[in-house]
Amino acid sequence: MRRPQSRGAAKQTRLREADEIRLLEAWIDAGKPDRGTRPPPLSKSSSSAAAAAAPKRGGKGGASKAAGEHAEYGACTRFDELPLSRKTQDGLRKAGYTEMSEIQRAALPHALCGRDVLGAAKTGSGKTLAFVIPALEKLYRERWGPEDGVGCIVLSPNKDLAGQIFNVFQKVGKFHGFSGACIVGNRKGLDEEKAAINNMNILVCTPGRLLQHMGETANFDCSKIQILVIDEADQVLDKNFQEQVDNVVSQLPKVRQTLLFSATQTKSVKDLARVSLKDPEYISVHEEASTATPDTLEQFAMIVPLEQKLNMLWSFIKRHLNSRTLVFLSSVKQVKFVYEVFKKLRPGISLRCMHGRMKYEVQQAIVAEFKEGNSVLFSTDIFARGLDIEDVDWVVQVDCPENIALYIHRVGRTARYNKRGKALIFLCPEEERMLEKLKAAESKIPIHIKKPNTEQLQQISQNIAAVLVQYPNLQQLGKRAFITYLKSVYLQSDKEVFDLSRFSMENFAAYAASLGLPVTPKIRFIRHKKNVPKKYMGAIDVKQMKRSSKSEVIEINPQVKSNLIVDDGDDDILYPKEPKADVNMDDGLDDVLYPKESTVDANIEPEKITQPIVFVRLGSKSMKKKKLKINLHRPLGTRVKFDDEGNTIAPLASIAEEVGSGDRYELKINMQVSTLSLSTVSQRYAEMLREMREHDKEDKLEHKKILREKKLQKKLKLKRKRSEEEMDAGSEDSGSESDRDQKTAASRGKKRYFDSDDEGEDAAKDGGVLAKQEALALKLLSKMHS
Known part of the structure; x- marks a missing residue:
């Protein structure tokens, strides 16, 4: 200081x-x-001379x-x-x-x-x-x-x-x-x-x-x-x-x-x-340079199928255990999933992950740990710009960057300050257009194609599936990683590179299996009016696209095979879709739409369909937020059955017995059922009511009897207790007789209840007490006169 x-x-x-x-x-x-x-x-020589x-x-x-x-x-x-x-x-x-x-x-x-x-x-x-x-x-x-x-x-x-x-x-x-x-x-x-x-x-x-x-x-x-x-x-x-x-x-x-x-x-x-x-x-300063990236940076690209990306990443990490590697993925869910799964599989090198949803202090601690030694850091594009970490050996881009500028920023995390570094990017066969853009003359990016060595490629899909079985919470995270990756591809603006229509359902199923998922998660795709391909525009009546306050009807030609579906927004085109509720959609962050199956039967030829399919949208609010009201007074229908010739069958024909053969049936109905009348039912109910009332009277009498016995037992117990107290009082000396008299008077002042059967016995007992008291009084008087 x-x-x-x-x-x-x-x-x-x-x-x-x-x-x-x-x-x-x-x-x-x-x-x-x-x-x-x-x-x-x-130049370097002139620089050293000037410094000297x-x-x-x-x-x-x-x-x-x-x-x-x-x-x-x-x-x-x-x-x-x-x-x-x-x-x-x-x-x-x-x-x-x-x-x-x-x-x-x-x-x-x-x-x-x-x-x-x-x-x-x-x-x-x-x-x-x-x-x-x-x-x-x-x-x-x-x-x-x-x-x-x-x-x-x-x-x-x-x-x-x-x-x-x-x-x-x-x-x-x-x-x-x-x-x-x-x-x-x-x-x-x-x-x-x-x-x-x-x-x-x-x-x-x-x-x-x-x-x-x-x-x-x-x-x-x-x-x-x-x-x-x-x-x-x-x-x-x-x-x-x-x-x-x-x-x-x-x-x-x-x-x-x-x-x-x-x-x-x-x-x-x-x-x-x-x-x-x-x-x-x-x-x-580098506008006239031959490359847009550092001269000391070696750059490689590898064509890897979507379902083989994790296998290739695992194999790369296992072959570079003595390097400091930075791995870029497109979404937070992917970073979390790959980090957690690889950590359970233990590749033999320390692993870390960083994304934008972490606290600032946690991010700073992870960056400091990554600088210390050889490790692998999985990150989103939050790490792609500006951050300065010395001696990063490899930058691996598992997912394709959205543009050339982001690619330059990603690979710029290595080969800093004239140091050497290497970069590798995995591109799907459907994303080869990005490779052409990177190799273009205006990009100034010297990138080399590298073929994957299939002999050294380690298949870990089964190991990932075993990890997901042991840790069920990772299975849900794997579903979210699957959906967020497809969403990141779908939302990119460069459709020359990112176009999900190039991927087939087999690609999606294989990619889900590579993540260890037992079932391919459902996906949906939002298609707004401005993004509708031209090949679908012939099936849409554009004049009907204007929104009105009432219900909106749009006619779509069923001959056009389309996977387009509808969302509840104002700018959507209505297509057949499934209910929105799905177990995979746990929040609104990765709310990707699912591909819908066509409602038209595949066996029906398009030429045979003459009437268009009509879909109606009521208002702009979501239907699942509305409460359905059931009319309790609605008319009830009756079920009518028909035979082979179109004739109606009686309602009780199902419990009838067949008689005869051929085209005619004679129905023998149980007469007990048919003759059952309302008067018989009323008599039966009256008889049951009378029996119930009789049983009720008997139960009440029995209950009163039980209560009376309990009350009598209680009184007898109270009487025995009082008699024992009086006997104890008689055995005491005369000095306490006054106290006994007071207790006796107090006991007499209490309210007492007697049945009629015990009145004589109680009266005799009271008379004996009075005689004793009179004898005691005479004795006291004689002593006073003497």
Whole structure:
């Protein structure tokens, strides 16, 4: 912890910083490069020569040299040759940054001049430092302090990349006095951030989190920011973040510096206008390069059938146990399923998984563990952008990326900073169109075809099925993985590559079996009006597609064989479908539709069908939400049976006896059944009622008798207890006779109940007691007279 400076020392520090800032501004103005210029390419030999010839400045910084001369810095190769403050130079030296990369050589001179920059470079080329250094220098030259509020905002598409950027700010800005925060996460930490965000100078955040504070945090002000940075700009400016970014930019000042960086940069005028870029410097250091990926990256593609992907992945992991491998899958459910199953099978190397539904702290811990040693990390595309992990040996793409840009970002996790790396992608035969796009000249991706070695391919489908039997919860997860994969293919916009119609039901069944599933899960496909293929449009009456408030009827030609089905949305075309309730659909996240079977009999030829099939949709709400009302007063029908000739059969013919033969039947009906009349039934019910009443009287008398006996037994017990008390009282001495008299009087005062049979016995007992009392009184009187 630094000791507080005295007043005089603090004044000297401020004066020294003011002098340094004046020298830096003069140096920047005098040596700034012309617009549109780029530094010449630097070979390895010239780079080493320039490094040897560079002067050793120690801790003085570049500003000291600018006191007497203003050197050109547009083509320099080292950080200490740039017009940077002493604190920034110390932070770079402490972090081990000395030589600049190509994107840093090209972008930093323009960014330090205050110009807007649109930078594009290969993955792993050091783009983060290209905007961290200008941000720190901008605030330093503006003498920014805690009381000035937010001066720099860095937008990142995900929280993992935001945390990595914030770590670079901490390293390089270690000797600056700026306050900063990484604003990511959910509602859990929002209250703590609200209390401190107004005192922050640098904010590294995601667009949604920043917009949350703009709408909820009191007195949060971004009207004075000096510099806005957007990392992975092609994704942040994409339609997924479009509304959030537009709302954020609308609350920022127009006069500011803006820096945009990405590996696959956008040149769209519309996108650039949204973030208010003014005459930006477009810097693409690898635009004229022969490849769009790092030169040290070896790339391979392998044609693998859908049902063999897990077998191939398992075989690959078993052959590369001493490597650090990153595996990309298309959905969260697939990542969870493959990780859990492979963990149970134990391939001999540590396994980890990471996806966007994990907490930020858990993701950071998994990344730290993955950096430690050889392991396999299964991940979604959350790991595809920006994250910097050293020494990743292999990047394996089990599922095809949605476009060329995502492929470049995925393979960019290896071969970083001129290190070597390898990448492998599995493509189904139905996805070979992606291989053609990767090999196209405009893609600049040198990829090689590699044939799978079927002899070394290990079949693990039976082992996975055994695991699913032992762990039933994994079976449900396997169903979800199956459905989410098909959904990810169906939802892709590039139908040249992703077209489920190329897959047959045999492919789906084989893929489900490769996942260890005993039964192929049901699937459904949503087909909206705008996505209906042309071959089906002849079967649809377009005039009837208009929605009305009443029921909607659409006629479909049954001769057209179609797997299209209907959803309950407003923009759907009605087709025969099955009920929605299904055990596979446990939530709404992977709610993929199922392929429906045709309702037309396969044995009927299309030429014989003349009438169209009519389907009716009642309203736009889901039918399963409506409660059906049953009319209790509806008319009841009667069942009528017919014989072979079409004549009606009597209702009691089923219990009749056949008499005779031939075409005529004589029915002999049981006379007991036919002569049963209503009067006979009434008599029977009256007799049963009389018998029940007689039995009821007998039961009541028996019950009264039992109660009387219980009451008598209780009284006898009470009498015996009283007689025993009186006998005990007579044996006591005369000193307690008064007490006995009081107890006797009290007992006489109590209410007593007697039956008529016991009145004489009780009266005799009372008379004996009175005689004893009179004898006792005479005895006492005689003693008193004597």
